[in-house]
Amino acid sequence: MTTTVLDPPHAHATATGIPNLKLGMWLFLASEVMFFTGLVGSYVVLRLGSREWPDPSSILGLNVLAFNTFVLITSSVTMALGLQAARENDRTRLVRFLGATAALGLTFLAIKLLDYRHLVHEGFTPVSSLFGSCYFMLTGFHGLHVLGGVTALTVLALKNRRGAAAIDATPIEACGLYWHFVDLVWIVLFAILCLV
Amino acid sequence: MSEPTSFLRRYVFSTDHKVIGKQYLFTGLFFLLVAGLFAILIRWQIAHPFQPMPVLGHLLSSDSHGVVIPTEYSKLFTMHGSLMVFFAVTPILIGAFGNFIIPLQIGARDMSFPVLNMLSYWVYALGSVAVLSVFFVSGGAASAGWTAYAPLSSSVKITPGFGQTIWIVAIAFSGTSTLLGAINYIATILNERCPGMDLMRMPLTTWGFFYTSILNLLWVPLIAAALFMLVLDRTVGTSFFTAGPLAPRGGGQPLLYQHLFWGFGHPEVYILILPIWGLLGDLLATFSRKPAFGYRATVISMGVIVAVSQVVWGHHMYTAGMNPILGKTFMFLTVSISMPTAIFFFNWLATIWGGAIQLKTPMLFALGVVFVFALGGLTGLFNAVQALDVYIHDTTFVVGHFHYTLAASVFFGMLAGIYFWFPKMFGRALDERLGKVHFAISFLALNGVFAPMMVMGVGGALRRLADPSHYELLRKFSTWNQVAWWSAFALLGGQLVFAYNFVRTLASRPTNVQNPWNATTLEWATSSPPPHENFPAIPVVCRGPYEYSSPAVADRDFIAQNEPALEGASA
Numbered sequence: 001m002t003t004t005v006l007d008p009p010h011a012h013a014t015a016t017g018i019p020n021l022k023l024g025m026w027l028f029l030a031s032e033v034m035f036f037t038g039l040v041g042s043y044v045v046l047r048l049g050s051r052e053w054p055d056p057s058s059i060l061g062l063n064v065l066a067f068n069t070f071v072l073i074t075s076s077v078t079m080a081l082g083l084q085a086a087r088e089n090d091r092t093r094l095v096r097f098l099g100a101t102a103a104l105g106l107t108f109l110a111i112k113l114l115d116y117r118h119l120v121h122e123g124f125t126p127v128s129s130l131f132g133s134c135y136f137m138l139t140g141f142h143g144l145h146v147l148g149g150v151t152a153l154t155v156l157a158l159k160n161r162r163g164a165a166a167i168d169a170t171p172i173e174a175c176g177l178y179w180h181f182v183d184l185v186w187i188v189l190f191a192i193l194c195l196v
Numbered sequence: 197m198s199e200p201t202s203f204l205r206r207y208v209f210s211t212d213h214k215v216i217g218k219q220y221l222f223t224g225l226f227f228l229l230v231a232g233l234f235a236i237l238i239r240w241q242i243a244h245p246f247q248p249m250p251v252l253g254h255l256l257s258s259d260s261h262g263v264v265i266p267t268e269y270s271k272l273f274t275m276h277g278s279l280m281v282f283f284a285v286t287p288i289l290i291g292a293f294g295n296f297i298i299p300l301q302i303g304a305r306d307m308s309f310p311v312l313n314m315l316s317y318w319v320y321a322l323g324s325v326a327v328l329s330v331f332f333v334s335g336g337a338a339s340a341g342w343t344a345y346a347p348l349s350s351s352v353k354i355t356p357g358f359g360q361t362i363w364i365v366a367i368a369f370s371g372t373s374t375l376l377g378a379i380n381y382i383a384t385i386l387n388e389r390c391p392g393m394d395l396m397r398m399p400l401t402t403w404g405f406f407y408t409s410i411l412n413l414l415w416v417p418l419i420a421a422a423l424f425m426l427v428l429d430r431t432v433g434t435s436f437f438t439a440g441p442l443a444p445r446g447g448g449q450p451l452l453y454q455h456l457f458w459g460f461g462h463p464e465v466y467i468l469i470l471p472i473w474g475l476l477g478d479l480l481a482t483f484s485r486k487p488a489f490g491y492r493a494t495v496i497s498m499g500v501i502v503a504v505s506q507v508v509w510g511h512h513m514y515t516a517g518m519n520p521i522l523g524k525t526f527m528f529l530t531v532s533i534s535m536p537t538a539i540f541f542f543n544w545l546a547t548i549w550g551g552a553i554q555l556k557t558p559m560l561f562a563l564g565v566v567f568v569f570a571l572g573g574l575t576g577l578f579n580a581v582q583a584l585d586v587y588i589h590d591t592t593f594v595v596g597h598f599h600y601t602l603a604a605s606v607f608f609g610m611l612a613g614i615y616f617w618f619p620k621m622f623g624r625a626l627d628e629r630l631g632k633v634h635f636a637i638s639f640l641a642l643n644g645v646f647a648p649m650m651v652m653g654v655g656g657a658l659r660r661l662a663d664p665s666h667y668e669l670l671r672k673f674s675t676w677n678q679v680a681w682w683s684a685f686a687l688l689g690g691q692l693v694f695a696y697n698f699v700r701t702l703a704s705r706p707t708n709v710q711n712p713w714n715a716t717t718l719e720w721a722t723s724s725p726p727p728h729e730n731f732p733a734i735p736v737v738c739r740g741p742y743e744y745s746s747p748a749v750a751d752r753d754f755i756a757q758n759e760p761a762l763e764g765a766s767a
Contacts, residue, residue: 023308024308027379030413031375031416038421039425042422049449127433130446130447133434137425137434
């Protein structure tokens with residue numbers, strides 16, 4: 001066979017013009033939407049099918065959860081600022097904002113764990129009632145997604161610390177899409193688990 | 197990217213879509229054999245209840261002296277179904293063909309995400325190890341059916357075996373692998389097409405993989421959610437899917453599991469058949485030496501089926517206690533699927549019509565699909581009608597129907613694909629004479645297994661019974677059960693011919709014929725097997741995929757997709 005220099009499989013221009021990573025992330029998010037639809041839909045069916053359901057505010061600490069919602073929404077702002085920094089090729093600000101986003105994500109998880117400990121202490125556990133099962137299942141899967149996001153943010157922050165070449169904004173953008181999605185899921189969960 | 201030289205990077209942890217495709221092929225064929233042997237045991241047990249099965253029965257359990265005891269029977273049909281669907285058919289059709297064919301047919305060097313592609317295979321391999329381990333844990337294999345209906349599957353009080361829990365996790369692994377593959381396939385088909393390869397110039401095979409990946413992308417996550425809740429029910433002690441006395445602290449809904457399962461499960465049957473529909477478009481055109489009739493209509497009708505297939509799952513649950521009005525909605529939607537199906541079925545017939553048909557082995561199997569899919573499709577209409585389904589739902593008619601579509605059509609389509617692309621994959625063609633023998637035996641035997649199921653089903657033969665002769669009124673079917681058993685045995689024998697052909701050809705000297713079938717699509721525009729990164733130079737596509745018997749050329753009856761515009765011809 002010929003020994004012409006072959007371009008690597010995904011460094012060339014794509015047929016649609018959308019970078020592979022960005023398209024892949026959108027496709028992944030479509031599957032994530034269906035995953036959470038399965039979980040949230042099951043919760044709705046189980047709740048509407050139950051004869052009695054406790055008042056969420058009598059069990060959950062709404063103030064703490066509302067504060068946690070604020071933390072996560074703030075992290076979406078820092079994420080957007082990080083992407084802007086990447087597009088302006090400003091490494092210092094990019095790493096700073098990625099770090100801030102990861103830190104806010106960790107804060108969210110820490111508060112979540114304290115909330116779990118408090119609830120279990122009060123006798124509200126994954127097996128104490130159907131509501132308990134749903135609450136821990138939904139917030140648990142969301143928490144794992146936050147943890148995945150924090151990992152990705154940390155890796156991206158470390159990778160972009162220094163370098164002479166221009167910043168590749170596509171991975172930052174893909175990570176941002178995921179982070180905003182995880183944020184959005186929490187807002188839905190907060191509303192349907194805690195407020196209604 | 198240069199070609200890796202170490203054995204490990206080249207053949208084991210390879211990111212080359214062609215190597216990954218072959219890995220899927222061999223693993224899938226192994227599971228096809230295992231799950232096929234389970235089917236042989238099932239047919240034996242029904243034809244000769246509680247008589248010791250020679251050879252195979254002794255492998256099953258050492259203390260039952262070759263007899264299939266009822267608990268073993270439940271495990272057999274559970275593992276037969278789940279291994280076939282998740283570990284044999286999906287990996288071969290989507291994993292092997294999808295991986296090998298997509299980049300070649302669209303003129304790409306590899307998938308959009310080669311490393312993710314490698315990961316997909318290894319997640320599937322992990323699931324394979326897990327699903328095989330269930331035979332060696334205490335309590336044995338899963339026994340709640342391939343559907344794993346709750347509370348049968350969700351309560352450890354009913355299915356205490358650890359194997360059932362491992363099985364659920366293994367299915368989740370297989371699903372994850374398929375999901376990662378789906379992301380890769382869609383991105384590849386949209387992004388990696390070579391210059392000139394517009395969407396409406398893609399071969400129908402690639403269209404089939406594109407559609408199937410959309411369904412996988414959207415609906416595998418739903419079954420993943422259900423499986424996670426199922427595992428929590430079994431291990432943590434939640435009660436999402438258990439109710440009544442089994443769930444003292446407030447019960448969930450067993451019926452919810454059925455909705456989640458079939459919400460995925462019905463798209464799943466289209467996931468399995470769409471690659472076959474696509475592949476048939478290519479094969480029928482190639483061996484009829486005619487352009488695929490109504491290419492655009494076929495593409496659109498397959499798209500309509502993809503859309504409608506997502507809202508018909510309730511037809512699996514007519515007898516499950518669902519609201520009858522909801523049932524009517526599902527009935528209407530289900531029956532409406534037969535319209536787009538009829539469109540592309542007509543297109544298949546019109547493609548063959550008046551063609552210069554070459555009855556090569558791949559074409560024989562493709563025509564076999566046309567025949568068995570017609571039977572499977574038409575019997576589906578009976579199941580779709582609520583009033584009829586109430587009578588036939590728990591009979592072997594349903595088993596016959598879905599085996600005609602998912603077993604017979606998929607099996608023949610898979611073999612058609614293997615015979616067709618074998619020269620491209622391995623650089624040598626399977627023997628034609630043995631292939632024709634293989635087809636003749638398989639065609640007769642497959643119908644011999646599944647037609648009796650439908651005949652008996654209409655007569656009222658109940659399914660899911662380890663011993664139908666237990667009931668006086670079912671004893672009249674013993675002749676049909678004998679026919680099914682001997683046919684199943686003959687089917688296995690026919691596959692030995694295939695196995696011999698497969699191994700002998702692999703051991704033979706490669707001929708490296710680039711385009712043995714005189715086909716037009718891009719995979720035939722490179723050497724056999726294709727080099728690392730597929731094409732010495734990225735091809736440029738100048739025409740549609742099926743330029744057969746074109747009057748523009750006099751010396752041959754096909755024009756390849758990448759041939760430049762012909763001089764003086766209006767190509």
